Amino acid sequence: KQEVTQIPAALSVPEGENLVLNCSFTDSAIYNLQWFRQDPGKGLTSLLLIQSSQREQTSGRLNASLDKSSGRSTLYIAASQPGDSATYLCAVSETSGSRLTFGEGTQLTVNP
Amino acid sequence: DAGITQSPRHKVTETGTPVTLRCHQTENHRYMYWYRQDPGHGLRLIHYSYGVKDTDKGEVSDGYSVSRSKTEDFLLTLESATSSQTSVYFCAISGTPDRVNGLETQYFGPGTRLLVL
Numbered sequence: 001k002q003e004v005t006q007i008p009a010a011l012s013v014p015e016g017e018n019l020v021l022n023c024s025f026t027d028s029a030i031y032n033l034q035w036f037r038q039d040p041g042k043g044l045t046s047l048l049l050i051q052s053s054q055r056e057q058t059s060g061r062l063n064a065s066l067d068k069s070s071g072r073s074t075l076y077i078a079a080s081q082p083g084d085s086a087t088y089l090c091a092v093s094e095t096s097g098s099r100l101t102f103g104e105g106t107q108l109t110v111n112p
Numbered sequence: 113d114a115g116i117t118q119s120p121r122h123k124v125t126e127t128g129t130p131v132t133l134r135c136h137q138t139e140n141h142r143y144m145y146w147y148r149q150d151p152g153h154g155l156r157l158i159h160y161s162y163g164v165k166d167t168d169k170g171e172v173s174d175g176y177s178v179s180r181s182k183t184e185d186f187l188l189t190l191e192s193a194t195s196s197q198t199s200v201y202f203c204a205i206s207g208t209p210d211r212v213n214g215l216e217t218q219y220f221g222p223g224t225r226l227l228v229l
Contacts (some may be wrong), residue, residue, distance in 0.1 A: 034218065043145075043202060044220040088154075089155070093216075099145060099157040099170055100218055 004101035023090030116221040134201030142207035
């Protein structure tokens with residue numbers, strides 16, 4: 001059974017700092033990996049999707065990397081802003097159209 | 113945002129009553145999913161659909177049933193609600209109408225908060 005772990009569970013940083021969120025998964029036979037953002041009381045917003053054949057994806061200040069063989073992904077956030085404060089979730093799928101298995105998330109607080 | 117709506121957005125009900133949650137999409141996506149989100153458990157899949165009238169169970173399907181009679185609608189029914197089904201329920205969609213493989217981002221609806229008393 002696939003298990004996804006995110007470390008740390010919570011992170012507080014000053015504005016402007018570069019930071020890395022970590023995600024690990026137990027079964028390396030994944031189809032893709034997604035990073036989501038969730039604001040309190042809201043739904044999930046997709047940030048980045050990495051196919052299993054890719055090593056990284058970038059969107060603005062966000063960069064996600066994937067090392068499938070070691071079962072790890074990182075989300076790098078450059079020049080953090082208070083508006084980045086949210087919970088970040090990592091999820092993997094094992095086949096096309098299949099369910100996502102989620103980690104419990106990292107709660108990020110960026111202090112002005 | 114992908115065109116996904118969920119109704120109702122909030123519901124309070126009593127133990128033993130049936131409850132139906134609706135997910136509606138305007139994207140003509142093939143796949144639809146129901147997840148629940150609980151503290152300490154994260155998001156877990158309840159049921160999913162890979163086409164009209166094609167559904168399958170997820171990891172926490174006991175006590176839930178689903179139906180998909182049209183591409184755009186996916187209904188989740190709690191046959192007899194229990195307090196353990198108090199949760200936030202999210203619908204998600206993925207896939208494009210004319211391709212099976214490739215990039216398949218899952219897009220999530222705004223959620224339904226259900227309280228079973």
